[in-house]
Amino acid sequence: VLLLQGVAAGATQCLLGFTLDEQNYCQDVDECSQGLHTCNADQICYNTRGSYTCQCHPGYQKHGEQCVDRNECMLSHYCMHRCVNTAGSYHCECKDGYQLASNNHSCVDVNECDLTQPCQHQCFNLLGSYICQCDQGYELAPDSVSCVDIDECAFSSYMCQYVCINSPGGYSCICPEGYQLQRTRMCQDINECDTGHECREDEMCWNYYGGHRCYPQNPCLEPYVLTSENRCSCQSAGACRGLSQSIVYKYMSIHSERTVPADIFQIQATNIFPSAHYTFRIKAGNDGGEFFLRRISSVGAMLVLTKSLEGPQELIVDLEMITQHTVMNYRSSSLLRLTIIVGPYPF
Numbered sequence: 001v002l003l004l005q006g007v008a009a010g011a012t013q014c015l016l017g018f019t020l021d022e023q024n025y026c027q028d029v030d031e032c033s034q035g036l037h038t039c040n041a042d043q044i045c046y047n048t049r050g051s052y053t054c055q056c057h058p059g060y061q062k063h064g065e066q067c068v069d070r071n072e073c074m075l076s077h078y079c080m081h082r083c084v085n086t087a088g089s090y091h092c093e094c095k096d097g098y099q100l101a102s103n104n105h106s107c108v109d110v111n112e113c114d115l116t117q118p119c120q121h122q123c124f125n126l127l128g129s130y131i132c133q134c135d136q137g138y139e140l141a142p143d144s145v146s147c148v149d150i151d152e153c154a155f156s157s158y159m160c161q162y163v164c165i166n167s168p169g170g171y172s173c174i175c176p177e178g179y180q181l182q183r184t185r186m187c188q189d190i191n192e193c194d195t196g197h198e199c200r201e202d203e204m205c206w207n208y209y210g211g212h213r214c215y216p217q218n219p220c221l222e223p224y225v226l227t228s229e230n231r232c233s234c235q236s237a238g239a240c241r242g243l244s245q246s247i248v249y250k251y252m253s254i255h256s257e258r259t260v261p262a263d264i265f266q267i268q269a270t271n272i273f274p275s276a277h278y279t280f281r282i283k284a285g286n287d288g289g290e291f292f293l294r295r296i297s298s299v300g301a302m303l304v305l306t307k308s309l310e311g312p313q314e315l316i317v318d319l320e321m322i323t324q325h326t327v328m329n330y331r332s333s334s335l336l337r338l339t340i341i342v343g344p345y346p347f
Contacts, residue, residue: 017050042067059088080107097128120147137169161187178210208253209343219249244335251339256311257346268300275327285317311342
């Protein structure tokens with residue numbers, strides 16, 4: 001479009017911002033390329049038809065005649081997490097545990113477990129973070145990353161019946177000599193009389209808690225003779241005067257430190273006569289007052305342990321039964337010689 005303005009006959013003049021060309025047409029003047037503009041050095045000149053405009057560089061905006069930085073972060077929605085304004089621009093940052101996506105605006109979770117393997121044992125990724133866990137028998141250290149062994153033996157004295165041995169990631173129980181481990185923590189007595197012993201042929205093996213002993217198969221001393229297993233009888237009228245008619249040998253084992261009072265052995269008449277009266281007493285082996293004989297019937301009594309005993313030790317207690325024949329006015333006695341073996345432990 002040609003802009004013409006007549007000012008006199010035969011003369012042509014262009015509007016401001018235009019110039020007359022050789023064909024007498026008015027052409028736009030490019031003030032920007034010809035240096036005819038008044039834009040500041042930090043501005044960009046854009047030519048317009050008949051004029052020009054001064055605009056700021058991207059990231060800046062006009063403030064009066066000056067260009068000042070535009071704070072893109074004030075406009076929000078640019079960044080998913082954090083926006084950092086810079087001169088003429090901005091960039092996005094993500095919270096710990098996240099990283100910028102390829103669009104430089106969104107934030108995606110960082111899988112620390114695959115990236116850095118931060119945990120000593122097991123790592124579980126979380127959104128924006130991770131958590132460490134330890135294998136069985138370990139616990140997290142204060143740094144929440146390392147794993148330290150749990151000393152199970154320090155938890156309780158009841159972890160093992162005898163001795164607890166801590167090991168990395170676990171523990172084990174051991175038993176003293178004469179015992180074997182039952183399941184994981186209990187100690188069971190080994191019956192050496194069944195598994196192997198050194199007793200001679202003329203001896204019998206007696207197992208007790210934690211060990212065994214050898215006793216003669218014939219314990220009888222003159223004037224007694226063996227009449228049945230563990231029973232010695234006195235059959236000579238002259239030699240047996242004032243002696244018990246029979247001695248029966250019995251053996252038993254109890255735990256060390258057993259709770260008292262405790263009924264431990266019952267003695268009872270085997271031959272019962274209607275006209276007889278039976279009396280029971282501890283004849284020997286109770287010098288320390290460890291036992292008490294309690295009558296439980298007309299023909300029986302119970303040996304009661306009254307003091308806790310510590311093993312290992314062996315005690316021999318003579319229990320006497322006196323039979324008074326009221327019709328025949330005849331008195332006799334028999335003896336039960338009880339060998340009590342106290343084991344070395346409370347189990």
